[in-house]
Amino acid sequence: MKPIRIFVMAVAGLALAGCSSVDTATRNAPAQVVASGAVPVDQLSFDIQEIRVSVPKSLTVSEANRYLPKADIVWREDAPGDRHAQVQAIFEDAMARGVSGLPQGTLPVVLDIQVTRFHALTEKARYTVGGVHDLEFLVILRHPETGQMLNTPYQVTADLKAFGGSAALEAEARGETQKVRITDHLAKVIRTELTSQEGYKAPKHGVLGFLNSI
Structure with missing residues (x-):
């Protein structure tokens, strides 16, 4: 598993736990969207x-x-x-x-x-x-x-x-x-x-x- 994948999955996990969300433009995006790569990492x-x-x-x-x-x-x-x-x-x-x-x-x-x-x-x-x-x-x-x-x-x-x-x-x-x-x-x-x-x-x-x- 590539490091970038590990990071994005960690972000998704935090979002599911209510500990975090994605950046302003995608603040309400489902965690699964983040994990899938639909949310660019540079927006985090x-x-x-x-x-x-x-x-x-x-x-x-x-x-x-x-x-x-x-x-x-x-x-x-x-x-x-x-x-x-x-x-x-x-x-x-x-x-x-x-x-x-x-x-x-x-x-x-x-x-x-x-x-x-x-x-x-x-x-x-x-x-x-x-x-x-x-x-x-x-x-x-x-x-x-x-x-x-x-x-x-x-x-x-x-x-x-x-x-x-x-x-x-x-x-x-x-x-x-x-x-x-x-x-x-x-x-x-x-x-x-x-x-x-x-x-x-x-x-x-x-x-x-x-x-x-x-």
Whole structure:
């Protein structure tokens, strides 16, 4: 059974249970019509009821001040401490901003974000050559009550150019710290993932793009 079929059947099940309905143009369509594919998947829209962000403790952390430390998490702009918790707070802020103001959809879901990599710049890289903020995370949509996955989890690569040297200093003077830029960027990325069929820089990765690519 193809992933798209699994998803549509799950939607139909939710509709039958009274937990959901299809999008505005087909709000009253029978669940069987949805399951049959008569309702285009790209007409489905999401009602984000909760955002859950996890940063697994299995992700390695480096505090080495090298150009490119070998680790999953490299983060220096907060004071030394629990880097996993710091990264989680950044993602929670970004995801909340990203979904804020979106039109309320008809399919209630939990947006489950699992961070797989958060590699910002060390002090050495930031004040010399700069580089790339290497940001990666999994996107999973779940049923709010059962926790059942409604899509095949997929990874988003949300790399962002990182300022270095004088450009970094000038950005800081404008208030554009690494945290500010990364948070703003991640908010835009998740908003694109949830509203664009193409997704963020990769047509096959957007939630709607994923559904329509099967």
